[in-house]
Amino acid sequence: MVYIDKELCKSCSMCVSLCPKNVFEITHHVNKKGYNYAAAVRQDDCIKCKKCEKMCPDVAIYVE
Amino acid sequence: MAEELKINPLRKYLREDKLPHFFCAGCGCGQVLNYYLQALDELKMDPEQMLHMGGVGCTARIPIYIKTDMFHGVHGRTLAWATGVKMVRPDLPVVIFAGDGDLSSIGGNHWIHACRRNLDVTVVMVNNMNFAMTGGQVAPTTPEESKTMTTPYGSSEPRFDVCSLAVAAGATHVERWTTAHPVQCKKAMERALQHKGFSLIEIVSQCPTHYGRYALKTGDPVKTMEYIQSVTYLKEQGEKMTVQEKEGKLALGQFVCEDKPIYIGSNMEL
Numbered sequence: 001m002v003y004i005d006k007e008l009c010k011s012c013s014m015c016v017s018l019c020p021k022n023v024f025e026i027t028h029h030v031n032k033k034g035y036n037y038a039a040a041v042r043q044d045d046c047i048k049c050k051k052c053e054k055m056c057p058d059v060a061i062y063v064e
Numbered sequence: 065m066a067e068e069l070k071i072n073p074l075r076k077y078l079r080e081d082k083l084p085h086f087f088c089a090g091c092g093c094g095q096v097l098n099y100y101l102q103a104l105d106e107l108k109m110d111p112e113q114m115l116h117m118g119g120v121g122c123t124a125r126i127p128i129y130i131k132t133d134m135f136h137g138v139h140g141r142t143l144a145w146a147t148g149v150k151m152v153r154p155d156l157p158v159v160i161f162a163g164d165g166d167l168s169s170i171g172g173n174h175w176i177h178a179c180r181r182n183l184d185v186t187v188v189m190v191n192n193m194n195f196a197m198t199g200g201q202v203a204p205t206t207p208e209e210s211k212t213m214t215t216p217y218g219s220s221e222p223r224f225d226v227c228s229l230a231v232a233a234g235a236t237h238v239e240r241w242t243t244a245h246p247v248q249c250k251k252a253m254e255r256a257l258q259h260k261g262f263s264l265i266e267i268v269s270q271c272p273t274h275y276g277r278y279a280l281k282t283g284d285p286v287k288t289m290e291y292i293q294s295v296t297y298l299k300e301q302g303e304k305m306t307v308q309e310k311e312g313k314l315a316l317g318q319f320v321c322e323d324k325p326i327y328i329g330s331n332m333e334l
Contacts, residue, residue, distance in 0.1 A: 003069055003070045003071070005071055008083055008084045010088075010089035010090075011089055012090030012285050013285075014090055017286040018286065033084065035089070051246075054098065056094075056095075056098060057087065057090060057094025057285075058084060058085070058094055059072050059078065059098050059101070060072070061072065062070055062071060
């Protein structure tokens, strides 16, 4: 399961580009700081390599 | 149905009231903060029993977000403070976060003399190839011919190889990696935290807002990171490369790791 703290996300789309299984997408929803935050829309494809968790610049992602 | 949000356990080291941090979207400094927290977690070190320092710059703001005692102040003088702290409290682990402008340009003199004395501190230098906080001016580490805010026709100066200078000045643990190497960065920081003596970890990082926009004509952090990967090579691969292939590129890896007597003031002992 991939959890994203949407209030910390800055929409840098690094997780979208780096994920080998294309789990993430930038949504049209806006957080309190005005960013379109990322969401894990294809949770079932996740292979738990934790690349997103290790490389997120905002420490917003947690993979369980 | 809203699911319960589980937050990253590394957030226990961060000051929740300061989040989200001030770094730009996709900045390498945020990634370095993430790698550093992973290294602390792996070594089971408590940042509240350590001292972190930052001068001025984007990178120097990293310790602000860690739950720790920290100094934050004059540009480039972090190693001067660290020398004073180490004279009074030699047992206190000191970690310094400095940018390339902070350490190699403005604090250059303090830095080479701290290397020479083998002061027992860990320096994490994030090299984003310009002065990012002040608007993307040319720095000593800017690659030749790249366009920045102050060099709109291309920089005419050769760049600074920070790791070579640190090795020449006598640092006892020097490594260089990029933000595209999360595991290597984490392991390098673990080795640096355990090393007795001067450790310099240089992390070549992307600056999509300034270096990316001016020099590379892209604001995409991933494209900036790919550019950094294209201008670096592993030290082991470098043995098979010709001089022309290596020109303008930076080697990655561990350059030196040795034990020497550390500086404790008037008397020297290991």
